Amino acid sequence: MATKFISLENLTSYTSQLLTRLKTLFVQRELKTGSTDTYKVLSDNNLTDALVKKINDAGSSSFNGAYDALTGKPSIGGKEIASGDQTAASLGLATPTDVTTAANAARSGAVDDVKKLGYQTADQVGASVDAAKTELQNKLGSAFKPKGSSLFADLPTSGREIGDVWNITDAFTTTDGFVEGAGVQYPSGSNVVLVNTDDGPKWDVLSGVTDLSAYATKDSLGAYLLKTDMVAAADAEIDALFTTASNV
Known part of the structure; x- marks a missing residue:
């Protein structure tokens, strides 16, 4: 009977089959959840100690998925949102009609x-x-009701009305029947009006007609002295004035 040996090809095939067989018999090591260097062991605790502590601290809880079972339900402006379809009223929001009504009420209240x-x-x-x-x-x-012209002595004392205005054609001195009292002199052409005072109706002197006949007009001034008639004195004439003065 011939002697048999295992060649490298045989060994390679055998090793491959052995590894395949071992993989079906054993499970490859896995890291613990949340860890980068600690592997799982044959135990029912495959979490890190930190995760286990968090779970223990959380305690027991349950949630059936119903909205009513939620704690800390969402809210708008402090009003909790109920389950189901929502409206502006259920959310505590004002509708355009609410805003218009409130604005009208505020405006009416302000008025x-x-x-x-x-x-x-x-x-x-x-x-x-x-x-x-x-x-x-x-x-x-x-x-003011213009009544015409009158001498001072003829000013009416009866039948007169508040607002009557007379032009006095002669110079006069006021009496107690005037607002400013007696003793004030006025030229001819002054206007007086009857006004109501605490002491009854009295005459009040207004501005009157000013007589400018005594004043020269622009045209009359031209007949006396024209600008073209004026010439400057010569230096000799001025020197003569000083010579005359020195001889005195």
Whole structure:
């Protein structure tokens, strides 16, 4: 019987089959969950000590998946969101109608508060201004009533009305019947108006007609001296003045 030997080819085939057989008999080592250098062992504890502590500290809990079973449900503005379909009202949000209603109520309340303080609306102010303007225009139109010209001595003492204006054609001195009292002199052409005072109706002197006949006009000045008539004195004439003065 011939002697047999194992060649390298035979050994390679045998080693391959052996490794395959061993893999079916043994399980390759695995690292513990959460670890990079500690391998699992034949034990029911395949977690690191840190993970085991976390699990133990967490305690027991259960959740069936229902929304009602949630703790710390989400909320908007402090209002917890209920389960199911939501509306603006259920979420505690204001609808456009709510906003409009609130704005109208706020505006009405503000207007009422302003009225209570005695303020007026723009329409009321406009009406008051128009009324005051009309009254002022009426008073201005009827305040002064020109009556004509009169001598001071002929000023009426009866049948007169507030606002009557007279032009006094002669110079005069006021009496106690004038606002400024007696003793004040005025030239002819002064205007007086009858006004109401605490002491009854009295005359008040206004600006009158000023007589400028005594003053020269521009045209009359031209007849006396023209700019073209003026010439500068010669130096000799000025020297002659000093010579005359030195001989005195």
